[in-house]
Amino acid sequence: MIGDGRADYEAAITNGVRFVGRVPSDQPNPFPEDAAVIANQIANLLVEDHGLVPGNRVLLRGPNNLWLVACWFAVLKAGGIVVCTMPLLRTKELREIVEHGKVDTALCDHRFIDELREAGVPVSMVEA
Secondary structure, three states, X not given: OXXXXXXXXXXXXXXOEEEEEEEEOOOOOOOOOOHHXXXXXXXXXXXXXXXXXXXXXXXXXXXOOHHHHHHHHHHHHOOOEEEEOOOOOOHHHHHHHHHHOOOOEEEEEHHHHHHHHHOOOOOOOOEO
């Protein structure tokens, strides 16, 4: 979404939260200075609100961008195991990854949430 000269970014975390961040649309890297801060916030959310414990597996689903990198670092900081996927995967492949990978939760870009829902991963989105 674009508005007021800024770009919006939305992503969902399964079982509860939608992240909405505002970054300047003319900034080549959306948040290079804040990447560690954002990763820490996501890690805290995973641990405190979603009960992530070391060894839990977290599926990441989204395009290759700095937001995915921040989520990847967040999972590692929280002690989780990253199960990274690519946006081209569809319901059948995601279902197999979730089952075989023993995924506990997922972080997903809002544009790719439908296949994740169809794969049986419970998703609810609320304002953070």
